[in-house]
């Protein structure tokens with residue numbers, strides 16, 4: 793059993809979030825500290841703490857999330873110019889909330905490499 797996080801509270805509507813999409817498997821909402829004009833987080837409703845905790849049984853879920861990111865980029869008007877999809881995986885990866893999430897960032901030209 794994984795520990796509850798702030799994202800679990802957002803899924804259960806215990807705290808507010810600017811939700812942009814939801815289906816039976818996933819939720820997408822705007823990041824509270826946006827790093828780009830468009831910064832949305834896509835999370836599974838299943839509480840997988842980090843990418844290293846995902847397993848073969850999550851294959852369909854992970855593919856679903858990635859396709860959701862693609863659709864959201866189109867919906868949010870950043871698909872044509874381009875965008876970045878990031879998963880911070882574990883402490884050295886910069887992960888601070890231990891509920892798996894994909895960052896969708898766009899609306900400006902992004903630098904590489906990240907810090």
Ligand code: DGP
Nearest residue numbers: 798809822823824825880886887888889
């Ligand atoms: P990461 O560093 O990859 O674990 O990213 C966590 C992100 O979650 C970070 O960009 C800020 C965002 N975040 C943290 N708390 C909240 C919250 O309460 N609401 C929203 N919308 N975003 C949050």
